[in-house]
Amino acid sequence: MFCLAVLKDTVAVHPTNFGAPVDDALIAEINKKYANRVLHDVGLCICVFDLSEAGEGKVRYGDGFLWYKVVFRLVVFRPFTSEVILAKVKSSDEDSIRLTLGFFDDIYIPTAYLPQPTAFDPNERAHFWLPDSTLTGASALLDTPVAERMYIDQGEALRVRVEADEFCDDEPGPPRAAEGVTSRREPTRPPYIVCCSIAEQGLGPVAWWNGSGQADDGGDEIGEG
Template sequence: MFVLAEFKDTIRVKPHAFSKPKVEAIEYEINAKYANKAFHDIGFCICVHDLVEIGDGIVQHSEGSVFYKVKFRMIVFRPFPGEIIVGKIKASAPDGIWVSVGFFDDIFIAKELLPSPREFEESEQVWVWKYQGADLFLDVGERVRLQVQRLEFKEVRPDAAPGPDGGETLVEAPAEVPFKIFGDMKSPGTGPLAWWAQSE
């Protein structure tokens, strides 16, 4: 589920951080730049694991900041296809459900990969598994076990929109996410944890 990924970057430490130990100041700036962000073909960065190499600091005389060339490793969330993970249902829609693991929300399970026979209750906006005459609801907030099917990375770039001066300004494209996980809840042992607890 978690892997280490190595990066190289030039990290800027501003003068107000000079009172901190150098390593602490550099790690803070790396986390500010990389943590809680998805990177193409890498995954979702959690935090710095360690600093592998720190180059000599170069002072920017115009502002007083110090720039370091740093090689470092980040803890990255990147589950592999076939892995079983546990999360909570965040939202339901006619095309499937979204699951969150707390720090990452972009896990999608298409309706075809939910337990069957199934039905989407429009009034409640919830999926229901029709199991042996009983209605088992996939409620928002329910803890579920799912199997990872595949990972999807996309290059998400801001869109251009007309600016107030007649030029263009950049706005975010809300429909796309850079990293998405597709899961399956039809496989044996997957689904809401409460269902399996009751059957044991």
């Protein structure tokens, strides 16, 4: 889920920080720049792990900063494909379930990765799963008694498998005078999206599996998506 990324950057230390130990000042500067940012194809940066190398501080013409060339290691959130993680349901809609880790919210389970047969209940605003059912089609599923449905409610802890991740770099290119204001595009995509699946035995709300934990042989035919 977390890993270390080695990065190289040139860091400026302001004269007010010359009194502090140099490594502390550098780490503070790097944290200021990278913490809680998504780096393209790297992941969500958490904080500095340590400094690996740093050159001499140089003063350039024009400002009083000391510029250091630094190689450092960052703690980065980037779960690998097929990793199993635990996350809470943030919200549900017709197309997907959105999960949250607290510090990262752009985790989605598309309906294709839900255990079958499944349907979205618009009254409850939640997806539900009908174990041991052969019904197909949303309308048939929505006619079933509520007691048989297994809902995936908001705030529930889910065990999910990471299927894919995607980085989007939506830089707002140069403004085109001819198009004017009409060229406003759809709301910006999040820079980093993790796509997950619960269509597998053992995945899904933690509570589904903890109750029948020892009887794992009994549940073999369920949850094959």
